[in-house]
Amino acid sequence: MSAFPIIRIITKLLIPYILLFAFYVQFHGDYGPGGGFQAGVIFASALILYGLVFGLDAIKKVAPPIVIEKCMALGVLVYAGTGALTMALGGKFLDYNVLEHHVLPQWHVPSGQHLGIFLVELGVGITVTAVMTMIFYAFAGRKQVQ
Amino acid sequence: MNLIVFALLALLAITAVAIAKLRELWAVIMFTGIYSFLSASWMMILDAPDVAFTEAAVGAGISTVLMLSTMALTGKAEEIPRKKSLVPLFVVLVTGATLVYGTLDMPHFGSPNAPVQVYPDPSFVERSEADMHGLPNVVTALLASYRGYDTLGETTVVLTAGIAVLLILRRDDEEKDESAQLAGNKTS
Amino acid sequence: MTLESIAGLYNYWVVIFLMMTGFYIVLARKNLIKSVIGLNIFQTSVFLLYITMGKVDHGTAPIVPPAIAAEQAHAAHGTTEAGHAAVGHAALEHAETAQGLAHDVAHNLADDAISHGSELAHASTEIIYSNPLPSVLMLTAIVVGIATTALALALVVRIREDYGTVDEERILELDRGE
Numbered sequence: 001m002s003a004f005p006i007i008r009i010i011t012k013l014l015i016p017y018i019l020l021f022a023f024y025v026q027f028h029g030d031y032g033p034g035g036g037f038q039a040g041v042i043f044a045s046a047l048i049l050y051g052l053v054f055g056l057d058a059i060k061k062v063a064p065p066i067v068i069e070k071c072m073a074l075g076v077l078v079y080a081g082t083g084a085l086t087m088a089l090g091g092k093f094l095d096y097n098v099l100e101h102h103v104l105p106q107w108h109v110p111s112g113q114h115l116g117i118f119l120v121e122l123g124v125g126i127t128v129t130a131v132m133t134m135i136f137y138a139f140a141g142r143k144q145v146q
Numbered sequence: 147m148n149l150i151v152f153a154l155l156a157l158l159a160i161t162a163v164a165i166a167k168l169r170e171l172w173a174v175i176m177f178t179g180i181y182s183f184l185s186a187s188w189m190m191i192l193d194a195p196d197v198a199f200t201e202a203a204v205g206a207g208i209s210t211v212l213m214l215s216t217m218a219l220t221g222k223a224e225e226i227p228r229k230k231s232l233v234p235l236f237v238v239l240v241t242g243a244t245l246v247y248g249t250l251d252m253p254h255f256g257s258p259n260a261p262v263q264v265y266p267d268p269s270f271v272e273r274s275e276a277d278m279h280g281l282p283n284v285v286t287a288l289l290a291s292y293r294g295y296d297t298l299g300e301t302t303v304v305l306t307a308g309i310a311v312l313l314i315l316r317r318d319d320e321e322k323d324e325s326a327q328l329a330g331n332k333t334s
Numbered sequence: 335m336t337l338e339s340i341a342g343l344y345n346y347w348v349v350i351f352l353m354m355t356g357f358y359i360v361l362a363r364k365n366l367i368k369s370v371i372g373l374n375i376f377q378t379s380v381f382l383l384y385i386t387m388g389k390v391d392h393g394t395a396p397i398v399p400p401a402i403a404a405e406q407a408h409a410a411h412g413t414t415e416a417g418h419a420a421v422g423h424a425a426l427e428h429a430e431t432a433q434g435l436a437h438d439v440a441h442n443l444a445d446d447a448i449s450h451g452s453e454l455a456h457a458s459t460e461i462i463y464s465n466p467l468p469s470v471l472m473l474t475a476i477v478v479g480i481a482t483t484a485l486a487l488a489l490v491v492r493i494r495e496d497y498g499t500v501d502e503e504r505i506l507e508l509d510r511g512e
Contacts, residue, residue: 139484178371242354258462310488
């Protein structure tokens with residue numbers, strides 16, 4: 001599809017905004033509609049759009065499969081790691097109340113439940129992005145067999 | 147408001163029937179995307195913006211791309227015409243009638259006294275006000291905190307499905323290809 | 335069958351219609367991709383079933399208005415008298431804008447909130463929220479659904495490679511060695 005200049009240019013214009021929107025949905029998910037699942041899917045769709053228009057090789061340079069592969073597991077690790085952290089701090093698994101701290105309160109650094117939800121959603125976002133992108137790679141990388 | 151809902155539901159039903167009727171795969175996949183968008187709109191009206199959001203992104207975006215790439219890999223293979231059997235229609239009608247009969251006892255739409263709304267008491271919305279210290283989105287709080295174990299499980303399921311797709315579809319000769327390319331570059 | 339029960343149950347019937355359409359596609363169509371699409375339609379109808387059950391009449395999305403939420407945050411951490419006044423003010427504003435709320439009650443509540451500050455929680459619960467629980471369940475189900483759909487499609491691709499067809503009956507014939 002990279003032969004059509006209009007598609008190419010519009011895609012290049014749109015992708016930064018899609019990515020920005022994904023980040024907004026990810027980090028504003030506690031306040032408005034959104035969260036890790038949605039943000040992951042939107043982020044992945046930006047990558048997939050790039051792959052559709054500029055080809056699989058181009059997108060593999062931007063997001064190397066070897067990195068995406070690691071990210072699939074990294075997200076779950078962040079999620080479970082948050083649980084392990086709360087246990088290490090003396091709480092129950094995924095009991096975010098023990099994450100309460102009083103560092104820089106005037107900067108509104110997330111703390112307690114807020115911090116826990118932030119970390120967990122981050123983990124979900126990473127895994128969903130990586131899995132969706134990896135599934136696209138798997139389908140797009142296969143040749144049709146007659 | 148009601149008119150919009152009825153128009154939406156009518157479109158939803160028509161799209162579903164069109165998907166069932168159409169034979170050309172490409173058109174069916176496009177209609178599936180439309181179906182997802184319409185159901186996302188209905189979810190929006192039903193006060194579930196988070197779900198509508200996800201359905202629009204997943205159903206109309208990623209799922210359409212996946213279906214199209216599958217179609218590209220398997221060919222547009224039209225269905226082989228066969229003589230029509232009435233058995234599926236009969237089974238569907240009987241099942242549907244049974245389900246409709248089952249709904250007659252269900253709590254009415256929007257009823258605040260439905261069991262879903264009464265339990266748990268105090269509701270999650272009320273509880274989150276005290277527990278979450280002012281996180282406005284109750285859905286996120288519920289997803290990540292009250293049901294944190296559940297979401298951890300779901301994330302793991304997504305990971306597992308991703309790994310399974312890779313195991314099924316990744317070519318064994320991918321590494322060989324790359325090394326062959328490298329060798330080719332050296333010789334050229 | 336009264337008009338009232340039709341108005342109260344139509345959502346289930348729409349969902350059942352969609353569900354049965356998906357079921358019909360799975361049963362009647364022999365193309366494997368078409369079957370996966372049928373399952374998808376079935377799945378979406380289940381999402382809709384859950385979401386319609388979570389809806390409450392005159393309700394709104396389960397997102398607490400930011401002003402109220404921020405005040406709750408302050409109230410929870412303990413604030414000065416000025417903070418309490420702000421709480422009351424926010425509650426008053428909110429009470430005036432709240433839909434379907436008897437104004438007298440709202441003003442009484444708002445007055446209470448001004449005098450006590452911590453009474454705010456009561457004022458905010460006067461907004462009717464739809465149930466967040468079905469949303470949460472379906473939210474995760476949608477993403478898991480697309481992952482499993484991808485798995486099904488991957489299997490279809492492999493079947494096409496080995497059998498040369500995605501037609502169910504043709505595959506069965508090939509398996510029988512015909």
